[in-house]
Amino acid sequence: MANKTYSFYPGCSSQNKASSSNYLVSTNSMCQKLGITLNEVPDWNCCGASIGYGGGGELPRIVLSARNLALSEQHNAGQDMVATCAACWLASREAKERLDHSPQMKADANEALKEAGLEYKGQAQARHMVEVLIEDIGYDALKAGVKKPLQGVKFAGYVGCQTNRPFGIAGESFENPLYLDNLVEAMGGEAVKSYDQKVTCCGGALAFSEPEKSQKQIKDIIESAYDHGADMIVTPCPLCQANVEIYQGEVNKRYGTKFNIPVTYYSQLITVAYGGTAAEAGLNGHVVAPAKLAEIAGK
Template identity: 40%
Template sequence: MGKYAFYPGCAAKGASKELYEATVAVARELGIDMVELPQFSCCGAGVLEEVKDVLDIAVNARNLAYAEKEGRDIVTVCSTCLLVLRSAKYHLDNDDDLKEKVNEILAEVGLEYKGTVDVKHFHWVLLEEFGEEGLRERVKSPLEGLKVYPFYGCHTIRPKDIIGYEPSENPQSLEKIVRALGATPVSGVRRLECCGFHAFWPAPQISMKLTGLNLKDAKDSGADCVVTPCPLCHMNLDANQGRALRAIGENFQIPVLHVPQLVGLALGIEPKELGLHRNFVSFSLV
């Protein structure tokens, strides 16, 4: 089994603390060697790039370099962190001049980026380490009869030249996990759409309509719940659910789970340990 440096991201340590708790609980249950490095800093969420491109790359080259020193690939549960870190790695690995410039900055703190580690999402690691069948063998409480709508969001599948884990036009990683847990994945026309999170501040009404349409698609597909690998998608789909549905003239509730929460339930982990009490829409509705 691989060794991983856990990069939770800011959302999972703050507004989405339940995601952090569930991830740690699942990793412990499955015996995944995952260590959170104290040197890690915020990835900048793409905002630093708007200020100064090299600064954005250098900040994340620093994170990558610390993981390299430990000989551990980075694993994250935040899709935006995934994109930002993989983008930094992509540009550094494909631009020698940029890499040299960034390493001059890193040298001031005794670091060097070499390009020896990868950046992965936690649900990729579940499949890479155990596979669909291996996960199924570890399930203690099969989620039989549960219909789950996998909502990917943008940053675990796009842009494909930077993310590149699976075909962005028809990803299947979440469906594989759902099946391994004994549940049934249901597909809708909006499972690969944007949740609208990053549009919220400039255009909240558009953001809420996008979110509402995604939730309605899940309901119309016959889903009992939604599962997403992205904490920002989760915020819009769960915390903003009432507002989003009002924006499209709908009124219903559908639970939205983080991937580790769904996995944890099937592994027999107590709901409180998975932070399910923090979700806005209760899973007890199922």
């Protein structure tokens, strides 16, 4: 296969027994099957996510990502730093943009980094795993390796916010990005193209602080998936996944709905389509079990 090597920034939620630990399990399986080697950034720290501004302001928040990028440059020289989490990627890329465009910001960040014995040079790119799949491997090559097509399963591709805005995937539109649908189809699944909530915000971190307002968003996202005949939702973002999956019981209580729809990661689809087991795809890590995927994995 591909034989590609990247520096890897897994992020807090992917760690063992954390809220998206099955994202990492399936990412590792997917990469192994695709011939992708991931070198973890040693001693990486939290990126501050979208809510870090409230306590951290600007420079301390940007320095968090500068430290990760500096560690990546130093230990995994010459490799792009790839993140799987939407917030990790956004924070890293945003920080890189600010640091590379402002000599003042860069000088300030480096003054702070010096305290940790590090220097940000701006050599590492900050990329998302989806970019690796689409740009470095490509849909055709991905399709060519499929062993068990996800035939007959209908997926609502819920792209969400932060892998889509403000940077997004090159060549895609902010209002109707197609890459998730394309990935689904490359794996032999059916993409629900009429799904009209694919870029609706799930509330993000405000699912914790403003549950009522966020659950209205989550209700819309799930309702549309049902209305358009989806068997399950698939997403590239760990917070989208968690918010849309784990609060279904709360939404049902609040709105009298009977939602019970699985929410999966693209990495799980690829792992299963490439012949991986349910455990390799992290299918045991769900509150709502993706039965149709497990069925294919078990064949």
